[in-house]
Amino acid sequence: MSDASGLSSLFAAGQFLHPVDSSVPNSVDLVRAIARESGGTTVDLLPGSTPHVQMLSGELESADHILFVLIDGLGMSIMEQHLEADGFLRGGFRRELRAVFPSTTTVALTSLASGAWPGTHGLTGWWTHFPDTAVTMALLPFRERFTNRNMRDSGIEATALIHAQALWGDGDRDVHVVLPRSIRNGSYNEWFNAGAVSGESVRTKKLAKRVRQLIRASRGPTLTYVYLPQVDSRSHRCGPYSDETAETARELERTCAHLLKQARAASRGCVSMIVTADHGQISTPPERELLIHHDDPIARYFRVPPSGDARACQLWLNTDRPVSEQLPELEKLLRKRITDIPGGDSEYALVETDDLIQAGLLGPVELTPAVRARWGDAVLLSADDLAVEYVAPDGSFHGFQGNHSGLSPEEMRIPLIIR
Numbered sequence: 001m002s003d004a005s006g007l008s009s010l011f012a013a014g015q016f017l018h019p020v021d022s023s024v025p026n027s028v029d030l031v032r033a034i035a036r037e038s039g040g041t042t043v044d045l046l047p048g049s050t051p052h053v054q055m056l057s058g059e060l061e062s063a064d065h066i067l068f069v070l071i072d073g074l075g076m077s078i079m080e081q082h083l084e085a086d087g088f089l090r091g092g093f094r095r096e097l098r099a100v101f102p103s104t105t106t107v108a109l110t111s112l113a114s115g116a117w118p119g120t121h122g123l124t125g126w127w128t129h130f131p132d133t134a135v136t137m138a139l140l141p142f143r144e145r146f147t148n149r150n151m152r153d154s155g156i157e158a159t160a161l162i163h164a165q166a167l168w169g170d171g172d173r174d175v176h177v178v179l180p181r182s183i184r185n186g187s188y189n190e191w192f193n194a195g196a197v198s199g200e201s202v203r204t205k206k207l208a209k210r211v212r213q214l215i216r217a218s219r220g221p222t223l224t225y226v227y228l229p230q231v232d233s234r235s236h237r238c239g240p241y242s243d244e245t246a247e248t249a250r251e252l253e254r255t256c257a258h259l260l261k262q263a264r265a266a267s268r269g270c271v272s273m274i275v276t277a278d279h280g281q282i283s284t285p286p287e288r289e290l291l292i293h294h295d296d297p298i299a300r301y302f303r304v305p306p307s308g309d310a311r312a313c314q315l316w317l318n319t320d321r322p323v324s325e326q327l328p329e330l331e332k333l334l335r336k337r338i339t340d341i342p343g344g345d346s347e348y349a350l351v352e353t354d355d356l357i358q359a360g361l362l363g364p365v366e367l368t369p370a371v372r373a374r375w376g377d378a379v380l381l382s383a384d385d386l387a388v389e390y391v392a393p394d395g396s397f398h399g400f401q402g403n404h405s406g407l408s409p410e411e412m413r414i415p416l417i418i419r
Helices: 004-012 027-037 052-059 076-082 105-114 187-193 204-217 230-238 243-267 323-339 353-358 369-373
Strands: 065-071 093-098 127-130 135-138 174-180 198-202 222-228 271-276 289-293 302-308 312-317 348-352 378-382 387-391 413-418
Touching (some): 027 052, 174 204, 187 198, 222 243, 323 348
Parallel strands (some): 065 222
Antiparallel strands (some): 127 135
């Protein structure tokens, strides 16, 4: 049976945070507010509007030029741990936001570009399974999970897979998308950049120079989106509270300060900088991972390998028996395996997908049948420091020191900074 009661208990205990909260805005609310302040004409027609959009619109400072900086992985916990209270970023802190769920980059960036809730745009995690084609993909690099082939070679494009459109062209500002050189052009980036006046990749050391050039060359108001992935990458490899992550966070704080200084120099000061994150991270020591190998007894319940991420695994159960019969057996196996992990028990919730959707975790929207089909039969939600990974036949899996995609405060609390 579904552990919907366990899910409710984790919310009641504060171990999980809901992405849609009457007292705390969500990152979707922020994006819609920015679109409104940029003259967007269709953003108010998107499904799932909340009162937070109007409130955030009033808080955003009017300026000829907006710098919208997303620091991947810079959750509240990491920011509070590693940055000085009176520094550039924390000194501009305005309020806390909630990440979308799943709290993972693919899902969050798609909501950021489109203003759409995850229950609308239809991406479910780093690995999204598409049952109509029986393919599991990583959308950002646009590659199939186990063969690593570029899905464009099979005639597939991101625009056909994402049930939303980017909002960049829906307003009266010239929009520029500036990404780090490490991110190459591809099908997802073409979807993401749709409607922008320019989209390009530059070296981090040249970000400020390029932003200055874009603003200086502008003939009207601009919105420049800058993506900085380094905190997330370092947290995955070294852990979110490591010295290495601390130094990376401080370096990006200096980058942001330099960006704003150069932008204001180019525009005679008429610039507002908005900084936020897509999600945070929680420490997940590898010795505390549950590894499910392709020939594991647990895997016998799966018709396709789990999709999603290590903190929110979407499970696709066999079709020979009802899900309600299989879940208790699967939960028994999981509980024994998790209990056997050294270091103490970890909490989790094994929830039927329909119960998860009913709880509103994918946003205040109705899912289309096509989006619902991508979520499988059940979701394994990790609490504490538990990470669950599927080990492919070739032995590959991530094995990160830090993870995200779940509902813990470390993953869900993100900042809104305005300078």
